[in-house]
Amino acid sequence: MKVTRYFPTLLALPVFCLQAQSDFSFGEAQQMLTTYCAACHKGKTALAKFDIERYQTLNSVLAEPRRWTTVLNRVRDSAMPPKGSPAPSLELKDKFSNWLDGTLRKSACADGISPGLAFTRRLNRSEYSSTVRDLLNLHVNAGHALPADGAGGEGFDNAVETLFLSPIHAEKYLEAAKTALGYAVKEPRSRKVFLNTAPGAGLTPEQAAEKVLAEFLPRAFRRPVPALEQQKFMDLFRVAQKRGDSYDESVLYAMQAAMISPHFLFRVESANNGREPARLNDFELAARLSYFLWGSMPDKTLSDLAAEGKLQDAAVLREQVARMLKDNKSTEFAESFVEQWLGTRELGRDIKPDKKLFPEYYDEEIASGMRYEPILFFQEILANNLSLLNLIDSKFSVLSNKLAKFYGFPNKDLRQQPKHYDLPENSRRGGIMTMSAVLAVSSLPNRTSPVLRGKWLLDAVLGTPAPPPPPNVPELQDNKAGAPPKTLRERLETHRQNPVCASCHNRIDPLGFGLENYDVLGRWRTEDSGKPIDSKGVLPDGSEFDGPDQLKALVLKKKELFLRNLTSKLLGYALGRGLTLEESCTVDQIIEKLEKTDYSAHTLVNEIVLSIPFRYKAGTVANLPVQYTETSNRD
Ligand code: HEC
Ligand code: HEC
Structure with missing residues (x-):
């Protein structure tokens, strides 16, 4: 290698x-x-x-x-x-x-930025499904029966910390491979890609199988496969032939073995046994790139570039990034990253708006429009290389017609598929903070919670998470019958009078007050419990705002915090693990570049892909770097 x-x-x-x-x-x-x-x-x-x-x-x-x-x-x-x-x-x-x-x-x-070690990591469930889809050109969800993955590192489910293989996995993988191959063999579109040679004119079954596997194995293992290794799979073909299996069955038998091999199920990077960091080899780089931006295996273009030794070239990498971000497969990346970053994946799962109070959510088109808005918005920014500051505030969103109506916007055309939508003047929307999916996951099922929304902002936007609440905090009192009703804000003021509570809640609640004009589903409202909503807030540093537009303006002023958070999260996602202290310097360098390129989305992705942590692996002899973003703080 x-x-x-x-x-x-x-x-x-x-x-x-x-x-x-x-x-x-x-x-x-x-x-x-x-x-x-x-x-x-x-x-x-x-x-x-x-x-x-x-x-x-x-x-x-x-x-x-x-x-x-x-x-x-x-x-x-x-x-x-x-x-x-x-x-x-x-x-x-x-x-x-x-x-x-x-x-x-x-x-x-001080010693330059050093990368992490090479890794061996199991494909997570969605990577597995997408990889099988691309390997067999088959549109079934092959991984649906696999156990769900945990989250680690920067909080994403592609983190190396969580991806090991249990016996239950092994069995399920065999099932999944059999099922997928069973479908694919009957599908002409699939056969064209993975089983395109049959014994016939001039070819013995042995020769045909040899040809098929010589194409299949390098795709499955995402690297060249030496002849000796290929022979092991040919042996399996022969075993099946001997016992009387048909040609198709025999080839599938060998392929099945490949699809439960660690070389398929795991992304294997060769260890760097030296002292100095070394570049990933071309195929390892192609795999990192494709699992980052597509959540799937490299396509032919990437594999060819790797085989030609061209992929390490910075200009080629940039070109590939732009191509990959335009490809539909990047929706998967946008979905996986955005939903985990913003927490919107929980909407409709662990977090469900109350069915009686908010029946509108139970219209499927509304629910899916809500869910996809932040994802497609992020993808639009990436695909068109727009400014990342759009994430904080923007003049457009990506809306389905029903969602536009739900927000009270004029119907532009009658299509169900979400598309780019220029927001009307004074829309009170724009950016992720005022999207209904976000406002809903940071609410309780039956009412808004400025505390949860403030916590969400600190975490997802500013990257300065609130410390977890102490135990035994009394719940908020419901409005009592007979007594004059209080707004949520008034009820929360009471606990902020206690200095112990205020130490946290002075940081958390004001941010959330800025969003009180949005109900549980993110619709605009002006009253709570019959009284006008007060959406003023003061942050601990003394800055004041009134309402969501001013809150966004304030966040824009603190854009370094936001960019640092986004960059750290995306770098952590790209690497599939938590960042080290040194890698936080990579983050600084990237932010510097962003400032010089008007916060261009491609700069962010390009700089991550070109960074030392992404392209290099540490020598096993070198000292291991310290984790920076780890939650544990004991030395
Ligand atoms: C160390 C920080 C911290 C301190 C101190 C703290 N809280 Fe909290 N509190 C939080 C966080 C974070 C949440 C969000 C809860 C969650 O993550 O589920 C929260 C949630 C709450 C909620 C729920 C809000 C809602 O919408 O239902 C109430 C009520 C509350 N805290 C009251 C108090 C009171 C009263 C005190 C003082 C006795 C207090 N808290 C002290 C951090 C803190
Ligand atoms: C009035 C007492 C008090 C003062 C003053 C105080 N702390 Fe603390 N500190 C605590 C308590 C109690 C804890 C443990 C609870 C917690 O982690 O929130 C703590 C925890 C910490 C921790 C977490 C340690 C760890 O590794 O988990 C750090 C760091 C810390 N304090 C730093 C400081 C610094 C820096 C200052 C001065 C700027 C300071 N503290 C002032 C009471 C105090």
Whole structure:
């Protein structure tokens, strides 16, 4: 296998994230910790075993990047010091955070950005289905009977952490392969692709099978298959022939074996046993690319480019990205990424609007229009290389006719299929935050919840998730019969008067108040419990807004947070795992490029595909990088 050596020039990559705040020193950081944290985090009795006395030198900080990443997040989120304790000024807090962030990354990126190890990873259920579809040119959902996959890494179900093979899987895979091949052999369209040679004029069954398998196996294994390996499958063909199976049956027997082989079920990357990072080989790169953007196997164009050794070329990669994003197969990527990122996959599954209160949701066309809006919107942005800031606010959406009507927009034409839709003036829509699917998954079945919507925004948009709620929090009181009814906002104000509750809810609730004008299904409303809706909010940093349009404008001002979040999520998705601290520097570099290209969607995808973590694998002898986005914060 051809593995290109790691070029020393990579070490000299400009690392933009290096600029630590020069107007702040370690001494000043220590002083801030002593003033605002020592009361609870000093000496043997330090809370959460975070003892600031253990860190007398900068190196002692750098030696525990995970812990200090937690410190950074807690301070940045205003979760520490807790509400009620003396807190640093906003300015000091920012200086400290920027200093710590810069310092941690500077240290992590000092030696250039190193990639993760090569991996061996099972195809997840939807990748499996799509791969069988493309391998056999067969439109059945071959993976429907397989067990569902968990989520790991950056929260996606293609994460290496969750994809191992259980015995129950093995049996189901055999079933699935048999069934799919059984259908495909009867389908002329499929046969043309995977079984296009029969014994006949001039060919013995043996020769015909040889020819068929020589085409099938490299497609199934996504790499060239050496003659010796191919012979093992020919042996199976011969066994079947001997016992009297027909030609078709015998070929299928060998193919079935290929389809339960780890080389098919797993994406196998060869280990890099050196010390230096090495490039993936061309076929491994083709597979990473196609599973990233199509959730399926490479097509002929990609495999041919890999075989010709052209795929490593940056210009070729960019061209392929543009081609792949235009292809319909990218809907699958958009669906998988967007639904997991925004949480909208749960709509209609774990999260169902109340049937009596919101019967409109139970119109199938409305429900599916809602579900597909964010997916098709994202795909439209990618396919046409639009600005990523459209995700925050936009002048268009992708709507079915029924959904447009549901939003109260004029009918433009009478088609059922969702399509690009230019929003009317003052539509109060645009961007993902005001899409009904999003507003519905961040609601309770019977009422809106500013808390859940605020939490959703912090998580999906700003990438600064709220800490989980403490146990035993009393539920919100329902409006009592007889007493004057209160709006949800009024009921929530009560708990924000308690400083313990306010430490979190001051961050969470105001964002959600900005969206109170949307009901559970995301329809515009002006009243709650007979009173006008108050959609004003103040964020912990003092910024104020009134209503969704101003809320979006505020988020646009914080677009670095959004872009960092989106880029981290997409890079994590592309790599199929959680990011390392060093990879957060890759994220910084990408953001820098985005700023220079008007936030072009292709820049984002291209830069991910061209990045070192995506194209290289670490040597097994090298030190392994530290996870940055892991939730566990114990060293
Ligand atoms: C009034 C007491 C108090 C003060 C002051 C305080 N903390 Fe905390 N801190 C806590 C408590 C209680 C916990 C454990 C509960 C939790 O994790 O929220 C904690 C947990 C933490 C953790 C999580 C440790 C881990 O690894 O899980 C970090 C980091 C932290 N604090 C940093 C700070 C910093 C930095 C400051 C000063 C800017 C600070 N804290 C000030 C009470 C305090
Ligand atoms: C550490 C952060 C934190 C603290 C402290 C906290 N909460 Fe929460 N709270 C949350 C989060 C996050 C949620 C969202 C719940 C979820 O994820 O399901 C929530 C949800 C709620 C809800 C449900 C909202 C709804 O629409 O039904 C109520 C009520 C609530 N909290 C009240 C309180 C009260 C009262 C206190 C103080 C005694 C408190 N919380 C303290 C984080 C916090």
